[in-house]
Amino acid sequence: MKRPTLEDVAAVARVSPKTVSNVLRDRPYASEATRERVLQAVAAVGYRVNRAGRALAGGGSGRIAVVVPNLHQPYYAETAERLILALAAEGLTTTLRIASDRDAEREAALGDTTADADGVIICPHHLDAELLEGKTPDRPVVQFGGLPTGLLDTVVMGQREGFKAVTRHLLDTGRRRLALVWNATPSGRPDGDRFDGFLEALDEFGLEPDPTLMVAGSDWDRRASGYEAMTGLLAAGAEFDAVMGVNDAVAVGALRALRAHGVRIPEDAALTGFDDTDEAEFTVPPLTTVSPEHEAMVDAAVRMLIDRLGGGADTPQEYRARAHLIPRASSGVAR
Amino acid sequence: MKRPTLEDVAAVARVSPKTVSNVLRDRPYASEATRERVLQAVAAVGYRVNRAGRALAGGGSGRIAVVVPNLHQPYYAETAERLILALAAEGLTTTLRIASDRDAEREAALGDTTADADGVIICPHHLDAELLEGKTPDRPVVQFGGLPTGLLDTVVMGQREGFKAVTRHLLDTGRRRLALVWNATPSGRPDGDRFDGFLEALDEFGLEPDPTLMVAGSDWDRRASGYEAMTGLLAAGAEFDAVMGVNDAVAVGALRALRAHGVRIPEDAALTGFDDTDEAEFTVPPLTTVSPEHEAMVDAAVRMLIDRLGGGADTPQEYRARAHLIPRASSGVAR
DNA sequence: CTTCCTATTGACAACGCTGAAGTACGTGCT
């Protein structure tokens, strides 16, 4: 009743275990006849490789660690799902690691959980490039989203392009006083690709950003954070005709704060998010957002990882995804 | 620069590799002095166990497969997160498997991905007890939620109690015509613990359920499904003063449909969900829901699994969780 | 018919760890 091993298959196919192994791993030098006989034997005894054995012998574990900050934020959950499915399509199993914010745990992250994985795909929360500072990873690592550091293969989200598109969309529809519910940054002011995109669009209209309309939540992408920040802005009596959330989660939080204050969306103010999470389609009103080409990003990440596993390129690669506007009712035309 | 092995540690501690192994696994028969010496050596060389080696030798892989239908549904994502963290606290790594609906993939599920896991925690989507039909799992499996089959260790959600509580809550606040946005069942009519709880509460008020107020979505727990079902009910011109979603996702979908039809929540109709997902707190208005005691459920599941891994009980165990109402604005008092 | 080459397959030794089965050294008892 024991699980069949290579030896069992070999006995049936009347070859050596090693030959079975070779056939299974698509090695050259195996006659068509042998190959077929082996494959039949495999099916006959219901053989499935023992990953532990393979990993020990140096054949790789077939396991990839996907590291996300959490799963309760829809963006990460949806991203993790896409990655897991894409990896599964390549025959790779996923170990999911939740990298909570503690540094100690971080340390363990790349060490322990990740230890038996052939490679890692990491979705950074903060700009945790320093995470890798000093420690050269001993296996392929792909960074998914976040700011590229030039140290790792990175899939870059089309944030600049995307934010430029939403900003332009708001300006096109007559909005002029754009509030930003943003993430806190070391500098205390918005920065990064996102902000650049915003500035570029403003510039096209000959406008300047208004610092009094920018707020940052305590944590950069939770609904509660958006709620909190928006409440603060409203309490300050700010005047605006549009609110841009740094992402959907923050926008959803802001939405609740806005409604609690009697601000009508989109009549009194337009509202936009970023990420195109499932949730955005079902808010009331449905949320205008930006879709970051999830599929392309995931494909690129998996491809980069597999290249690297195969001993590919030695300089860090970068894939820049595009992004496009998904206009919905929350940014409908003002009265 | 190779990763240190037991032997390296042993050399430093001046004991045999096996003793190091014993100390690390908290085996009896190791003097305090030796234990300490080994631990220091472990720290000194930065040893971390090689899971593959341990798994091969029969010590278990320290890996648990968590199987969920998907991650884009907040309930599953949040549940997966809780499970992963709880397992990590026990030193167990999680392999996350997305069991999409195909039967073929299911087959592979318990075979492949799961193959190198010491145990499995499965969150059933449909009542997939038949999933296990015939195939006796060769490793501990805990069923998380869903209908208990008596075949597996099961954590049962407090659905009956929970639905009884919401129903009573609605009746208490004067609602009488309760619409049900439910899941499709083989019988074509609502069933299970949830429905029983609903009936019990109605009964307490001397009321009968109204079949014309029950609709089922195409898929049992997606927002789109709730939207679709609710739209149908509205189109049919049904009259109701409350809508109960079978879970939060469905309720969120129904909410959008209701608002699109100009139904005011809670003035014209109350709305309730089930699961207490993060999302429910941020809908407009915030959604009344039922909290299934997530922590207790997760703890029970992990405990059951670990008991079983330790060769515990041989008859399937069952843990029935409780649930309590989380009243919010969506079921505020009608005008 | 012999020799050499190549395609194909096999034998063997790891990989890092653990269970089983020792060995060695007290201790307490008769």
Next chain:
DNA sequence: AGCACGTACTTCAGCGTTGTCAATAGGAAG
């Protein structure tokens, strides 16, 4: 003094797979 026993370790043999390298067979070349 002799014996049984418990503690504290060690030795040994794999677990299932793969890389290395040797071995074999079958054919082409001489």
